[in-house]
Amino acid sequence: MSFKPDNLLEHISLDCVIFGFHANQLKVLLVHMKYSGKWALPGGFIQKNESIETAASRALKERTGLSDIFLKQFRVFSDPGRSILNPAVKDLEEQEGNEHLNWFKQRFISVGLYALVEFSKVDPKPDIFSDVCEWKSLDEIGELMMDHNLIVKKALKTLQAQLSYQPIGFNLMPAQFTMPELQKLYETILGKKLDRRNFQRKILSYKILNKLGERKEGQANKAPFLYEFNLGNYQKALENGLSGGW
Amino acid sequence: MSFKPDNLLEHISLDCVIFGFHANQLKVLLVHMKYSGKWALPGGFIQKNESIETAASRALKERTGLSDIFLKQFRVFSDPGRSILNPAVKDLEEQEGNEHLNWFKQRFISVGLYALVEFSKVDPKPDIFSDVCEWKSLDEIGELMMDHNLIVKKALKTLQAQLSYQPIGFNLMPAQFTMPELQKLYETILGKKLDRRNFQRKILSYKILNKLGERKEGQANKAPFLYEFNLGNYQKALENGLSGGW
DNA sequence: TCAAAAGTGTTTGGTTTACACCCATGA
DNA sequence: TCATGGGTGTAAACCAAACACTTTTGA
Structure with a gap:
């Protein structure tokens, strides 16, 4: 798997809160960042000719193996402070000769989406920045990278609200x-x-x-x-x- | 008023659906583009150190004269086709020697926000790309620039939904x-x-x-x-x- | 035969809907 | 004095919440 920033839109990322249900618990799919050791939401970037939704489907397919996932954007996270202490950058700095370091140092505005998937059908796969990809139940989630705790919180709140007027x-x-x-x-x-x-x-x-x-x-x-x-x-x-x- | 793209994030814009109420009609504040003659939603771009909300407040202040406006993001519009026929670019091409033309030719992903304002307090002012800024009641809105009709429609739908569980x-x-x-x-x-x-x-x-x-x-x-x-x-x-x- | 958990139905109270009558005002 | 539109109250229908008894099953 390679990474080609030249085909990606700058400044824009997406973060997916992927919900699954297993053993009577609501779970979220997380990735474990290689260098910082922090847990994070699976994310992605937007290619020059795709929509946010398409990009998110692509990321979900890579992380879970599933297509046709229920997916909904719920909020944009754009606080200028959210990227300043981006540990992903630190991770990359520790990699020898990473040619894309500057690309990651830019400020990102991230679109938050949540996905609902059938737990048993998912085959979790880490991305190139992570070494583990696995389910965590809500109370197992500790401190996540950047503002990802906030993103999870808002996703859950949205899901709760949707519950009243949408079958899920x-x-x-x-x-x-x-x-x-x-x-x-x-x-x-x-x-x-x-x-x-x-x-x-x-x-x-x-x-x-x-x-x-x-x-x-x-x-x-x-x-x-x-x-x-x-x-x-x-x-x-x-x-x-x-x-x-x- | 000058325009300095070098202080702005690329690829990201915002569009505001500003609602007002007057003469028993719900109105939306629109701007009239100088060259194409099309009507459009007041928009804006994001400076390198501000959030979407701050950028929108700034745009609203410029367009209406008001601060502390009720403002809510409701959706990101990211269809790759939405910018292809951007008449704003055409407008700029017709301006002699516009130094920022290339900046506008890029693809934009736009965050839609809606605002609720008190009609009588608003003093509408066009931006540098428009020659008129005025209220239009919902049935007076004709064909708008790009996907702005869609944005208005989604904003209204969101507003209707919010009505049930929020005072407005x-x-x-x-x-x-x-x-x-x-x-x-x-x-x-x-x-x-x-x-x-x-x-x-x-x-x-x-x-x-x-x-x-x-x-x-x-x-x-x-x-x-x-x-x-x-x-x-x-x-x-x-x-x-x-x-x-x- | 017992504990655990599922199937089903009824009563009650609150909320929403529909509707009617009276009152104030300017023309 | 009349048409217009606002103020207020009530009965009926509907929906949600609380609750009890019976049934099935493996141990």
């Missing part, structure tokens, strides 16, 4: 899932418990689920039903918005 | 106003009629208004009460959000 599970759940599992997702995002019965009634009222047969899994209790998303209605709900608030 | 009147109304006037503002933004009595009950339930004495104005009907915003509660409502939906 399709991008985060496996193809088949139970109602309690879906509820856990909502509870995790919102950071609070929901009533089991009211949750079910509400989510069913959206008509975005198909009920399948029961599942027999080996737990010492009644086996919950399996559901899948009804893509047609899900799509409509995405376009028209939902009503409620959780 | 303070920035658009004069210091004192009547309930029917405030209702007109909401109706205009939403593009639909609201019930007079339910509107009043709802807006009063937010506790963001102070009721003043009646007003006597010469109309052939009962004189409506005057109200003003309760700044303390208004501020709280901004931070905590409202409940409803219209």
Whole structure:
């Protein structure tokens, strides 16, 4: 993998908050920077003939192996101070003879996007500036590079707000899932418990689920039903918005 | 007024959708480009040591004379095609010996912001690329430069969505106003009629208004009460959000 | 047969909607 | 005195929140 700044727009970067859901926890995909040892959000730059969204899809594809990811820009981070102490520059300075050092020393304005992906389908791969790429649950995230903690915080807040008027599970759940599992997702995002019965009634009222047969899994209790998303209605709900608030 | 690209970030611009309310109409402040004759949104560029918001405030101050304007970024417009037919470049080509032509020929990614201002306080001033700066009501807006029609459309949609969970009147109304006037503002933004009595009950339930004495104005009907915003509660409502939906 | 967790339905209270009557004002 | 439009209140419909009992399952 090579890096060619001459095909990239200057001053503009993007940072992706990639959300996944696993073991009843909301997770974020992070990369570990080679030299500074800091964790950071997967990012990217914009090629001269692509949009932010295209560039982000490209970065996501590289990091996760997935295409057609749910992706949404939510905020531009442009505080002039955000780049001043960019440890990525320090990393590069430590590399012998890095020809692109000056390019990284410029000030970057970064577009924040969040992505929703199905945890099990992701095959995390580091980029050329990092040596590790892996999932971290929200409470495992320590101090991130630059203003990335702020970016995660704002992304989560946006996601919470969207939850009230947009269906989101399709991008985060496996193809088949139970109602309690879906509820856990909502509870995790919102950071609070929901009533089991009211949750079910509400989510069913959206008509975005198909009920399948029961599942027999080996737990010492009644086996919950399996559901899948009804893509047609899900799509409509995405376009028209939902009503409620959780 | 001079123009010094050497102090500006390349590739990044901003466009402001400045909303005002007058004569029961929602208006947008536009500038008329000197050479192409096209109307456009007031825009700006980002200086090397300022944030997007600061740059936008600067542009707004220049265009309207106002400081401390309500301002919110809502979307980045980065389609590579948006700049290709930039008539501003054509304008500049027609100017003899414009030294900054190449600077404008670059591709721009633009951050869209919307602003809410009190119509009567604005003193519109063109920028160096335009010869007119004036208010246009939404239905008077014809074809704008580049993708500015799209930007206006998205701004309006954002404003409509915000309406449900944020108070907005303070920035658009004069210091004192009547309930029917405030209702007109909401109706205009939403593009639909609201019930007079339910509107009043709802807006009063937010506790963001102070009721003043009646007003006597010469109309052939009962004189409506005057109200003003309760700044303390208004501020709280901004931070905590409202409940409803219209 | 018991604990754990899922399925289902009902009651209650609050919010939103729809609607009607009276009052003040200038013409 | 009348048309216009504002002030206020109430009944009905709807929605959300709280809550209980029954069922299934593996241990």
